[in-house]
Every structure is written in C-alpha cells, then in structure tokens.
Amino acid sequence: GEDVEQSLFLSVREGDSSVINCTYTDSSSTYLYWYKQEPGAGLQLLTYIFSNMDMKQDQRLTVLLNKKDKHLSLRIADTQTGDSAIYFCAEGGYQKVTFGTGTKLQVIP
Amino acid sequence: KAGVTQTPRYLIKTRGQQVTLSCSPISGHRSVSWYQQTPGQGLQFLFEYFSETQRNKGNFPGRFSGRQFSNSRSEMNVSTLELGDSALYLCASSLSGQGTLGNSPLHFGNGTRLTVT
Numbered sequence: 001g002e003d004v005e006q007s008l009f010l011s012v013r014e015g016d017s018s019v020i021n022c023t024y025t026d027s028s029s030t031y032l033y034w035y036k037q038e039p040g041a042g043l044q045l046l047t048y049i050f051s052n053m054d055m056k057q058d059q060r061l062t063v064l065l066n067k068k069d070k071h072l073s074l075r076i077a078d079t080q081t082g083d084s085a086i087y088f089c090a091e092g093g094y095q096k097v098t099f100g101t102g103t104k105l106q107v108i109p
Numbered sequence: 110k111a112g113v114t115q116t117p118r119y120l121i122k123t124r125g126q127q128v129t130l131s132c133s134p135i136s137g138h139r140s141v142s143w144y145q146q147t148p149g150q151g152l153q154f155l156f157e158y159f160s161e162t163q164r165n166k167g168n169f170p171g172r173f174s175g176r177q178f179s180n181s182r183s184e185m186n187v188s189t190l191e192l193g194d195s196a197l198y199l200c201a202s203s204l205s206g207q208g209t210l211g212n213s214p215l216h217f218g219n220g221t222r223l224t225v226t
Contacts, residue, residue, distance in 0.1 A: 042217035
C-alpha cells in the first residue's frame with residue numbers, strides 16, 4: 001500500500017535554508033506535491049514535480065526527487081518567519097493522493 | 110478565479126446530533142474530496158466524488174456520508190456525533206480527480222472546524 005513518511009519537526013534560524021524530507025513507497029506515483037498549512041487554514045499547494053524529473057526550482061523553493069530511493073525533499077532558501085507552518089508532501093498515482101504526516105517548520109528570528 | 114469555499118467555518122454540536130458541511134469547488138473542477146484532520150491522526154481521507162458519483166472511500170463508519178450535486182458542489186453529513194468527531198474537515202477540489210495519473214492537484218478550502226461537546 002501507499003505510505004508517505006516525514007519527520008515531525010524542523011527548527012531553523014531566519015535567513016538559513018530549510019530542507020524538509022519525505023519518503024514514499026508507491027513506485028507508480030506520477031506526481032509528487034508539496035503543500036503548506038498555516039494555523040487555522042487549509043492546505044496551500046506550493047509546488048509539484050513530475051516523477052520523471054529530478055529537480056524543480058520555483059523562486060525560493062527547490063524540489064529534489066530521487067526516484068530510485070523514493071525520496072523527495074523541499075528546500076526553502078533564505079527562510080523567513082512567514083515560512084513557519086506545517087509542510088505536507090503527497091504522492092499521486094493510480095489510486096489516490098496520499099499525504100504524509102506533515103513536518104512542522106519553526107523559524108527562529 | 111474563486112478558490113474552494115467551505116461553510117460554515119466553525120460549528121459546535123452536542124453528542125448525538127447530526128451535522129452537514131458544505132463545499133463549493135473551484136469553477137470547472139468536477140472532483141471534490143473530503144478529509145478529516147486531527148492532531149492525533151493527521152490528514153485522513155473520507156471520500157471523493159466525481160460527477161455526482163462517489164469514486165473512492167476511506168475507512169470511516171457509515172455515519173459519515175456525502176453527496177455531490179450537478180453543479181459539483183458537495184455536502185458531507187455526520188450523524189450521531191461522537192466526541193471523537195471533533196476535527197477540522199477539509200474539502201479539496203481538482204479538475205479530473207485523484208488516481209487519474211495526470212496532474213490534477215488538489216486545491217483545499219480553509220476547512221470547517223467542528224467541535225462536539
């Protein structure tokens with residue numbers, strides 16, 4: 001079955017880079033997504049990557065995909081206090097979208 | 110383009126009552142999915158509707174039900190509420206739905222916060 005795992009918590013200093021990691025199990029996944037959830041809000045789609053790509057960059061966000069190891073990461077450059085939130089990775093494939101447990105990012109001023 | 114709209118934002122109910130939550134998807138989106146989010150269980154899939162038909166269902170009791178109308182708007186209903194049903198209920202819409210292999214990302218509303226006392 002599908003399973004998506006993330007570490008629960010990450011703390012970084014403002015201005016540093018943040019790297020949030022995710023592993024998934026469904027090799028049939030075609031798209032992998034990153035979502036951001038701020039307190040009291042729903043999930044906001046940040047970016048996504050097609051499974052035949054290794055990397056995608058979108059302004060301060062860089063997504064790296066290692067399909068062999070089924071490992072996905074999200075790098076946030078120059079992390080700001082406004083980046084404090086919970087980040088979810090998700091895989092989409094034949095069945096349905098499966099979400100990870102979320103990583104809470106704390107940015108220390 | 111307006112985003113996904115969920116109403117109401119907050120609800121307080123007592124045990125044994127029933128509740129109906131509403132979701133209006135992004136214009137043109139035909140799929141609506143519902144999720145329950147709690148601190149202990151995380152994000153759990155309830156069901157997905159596409160063109161008024163339930164296409165996929167999570168592992169929830171029959172007290173949880175839903176439907177979709179011809180304009181793609183969706184409602185979910187929870188009957189005989191229990192304390193454990195207290196959660197943030199999220200609705201997400203997408204163009205062609207989950208499991209379609211193409212890029213049809215889910216777009217979420219801000220949720221309905223249900224508190225059962």
